[in-house]
Amino acid sequence: MKPRTLFDKLWDSHVVCAETADTPAVLYIDLHLVHEVTSPQAFAELRARGLGVRRPERTLATLDHSTPTTPPDDLGQYVYASEDAAQQVAQLETNCAEFGIALHGWGSAQRGIVHVIGPELGATQPGMTIVCGDSHTSTHGAFGALAFGIGTTEVGHVLATQCLLQRKPKTLAISVDGPLGPGVTAKDLVLHIIGRIGVNGGTGHVIEYRGSTIAALSMEERMTVCNMAIEAGARAGLIAPDDTTIAWLKGRPQAPRGVAWERAVTQWRTLKSDPGARFDREVKIDAREIRPTVTYGTHPGMVAAIDAPVPAAASAQDRRALAYMQVEAGRPMAGLAVDVVFVGSCTNSRLSDLRAAAELLRGRRIAPRVRMLVVPGSVAVQRAAEAEGLDQVFRAAGAEWREPGCSMCIAMNGDLARPGQLVVSTSNRNFEGRQGPGARTVLASPLVAAASALAGVIADPRDLLPQEQAA
């Protein structure tokens, strides 16, 4: 048999009807994640056509985008940014009840950002196809699942038929080898990759990340890397499951148990690209070259090492981006004054991210000019962090410890920066106005975010690391 890539195996095992010149493939979807923003119109379509949800047990809903990250008021009510936001959440509650879908909503200990709770629950498993009306669905590829974002029309397709019409994408292998230096994280790695291949470098492709650097990453780090595959334009990012994946999933609430677990593990171990499998494109990255990396422009492909000069503008486009960011070519990003620091989002809101930021903040105070928000990715992350006292570390440092949600990543729940403010953000998009009209976003790792909060300017975390680590 012809050697196949991991992607080929995932694709082949989910084809209900093969694609032809005239029609796309009908692809079966194992897990459909649903949130309040991109689903209401899809449910309305089902109602209009008199359709039901084909597989409610393969559908999992939560509230994350429009929800406030402030605690409930004295009456126990959550205070929304707008009546529309409250309506949208109420609509999802109604839709889930009517169509028989499990909702991890208010009051659930399993609520959180959709891409944090899927893995946390063990609902995300190797070998699956996973979709959600959210482009960062690529996150789940960290488990060796084919996971990609879809539009609302397709949300309706999956609700009604558990299938999607898809043309087979191309494959791009990104091999990363070598150790990551001290203070260099998975976030720096993925920003470096996007800088290398470009914000459209993955368009039409599914990325498989491979190599010794990737194999050495924890599951949470792998999720950070796959999360941002879409920022290079790729439909999905994939990492082959291995011992790290299997150990992480064991015992999760929705993971298989007993004999079913053993059988699943045997099957998961076959999910890797065969020797000699051909990719449409290949890129090689040397991890040793990567330093703490930040964005300097208005898309995630405009990146530079924190201490390297910002490249000169090569086009009118670049000049516009630098002007918007109030950044000067030829000077490094380090040293630029910071107004807001945001630690959170489906990219970097997991326990290890919060630990990394807290480690630098412990026993220190953030700069008086800086407002810092720390927003855990889920109720489970929130509780685990509180059990370790991380909330106290953040509060003592002068940061705000908030309720879980997407928060300032998408800034549609009232958490936003003012025009002109510079935000060092652990999220995934630095588009103009993404974090509030006129706000300037610098994407960074939790370490860079914490170091910058302390310094009041964009700062290199390596200067704060213990000597033996920094050496």
Added chain:
Amino acid sequence: MSPFDALRSRTVVLPHENIDTDRIIPARFLTTTQRSGLGRYAFHDWRYRTDGSPDPDFVLNRPEARGAQILVAGRNFGCGSSREHAPWALLDAGIRVVLSSEIADIFRGNALKNGLLAVVLSEGEHRYLLDHPGIELAVDLAAGQIELPDGGRFDFAIDGFARRCLLAGVDQLGFLLQQADAIAAFEQQRQREAA
């Protein structure tokens, strides 16, 4: 979905590369539960100044842009989020065709499913349109051709299935629903394998 057959319109040109879906419709307008009426938010933060007044310099606010149904956009149009509100907003603002040298995957899929014809042209063709804003084009989907004012033609192709759905004005869910037997057979096969 209303059918798309052919149309004749002037172009409006946004030459910026990497116009993301947050540009097309900012996230703060996504708290709606409707798909209609989003045209007023299309390119909102370009169209309106911070005091809420229209920016007369923005190309879509200029008198010559009024009624234009063809948007010529810089490379990698529609990158970023999967929000279908982006094509909904463009359609509601009167845009029926988007032309670029590269269009982000999710946006392109969403557009075609809503009757917004998203077409990728060659670099040279794209460059010509960027350099000649406001010219009148005749777009013929059945023929796969764009006719220029001087009689010149650009041939284009989109996915054949999406093309047939657009021409007929039918959405793709109908086709998927017709595959119910195959889907049931697939599910049963898997159940047998798991047993």
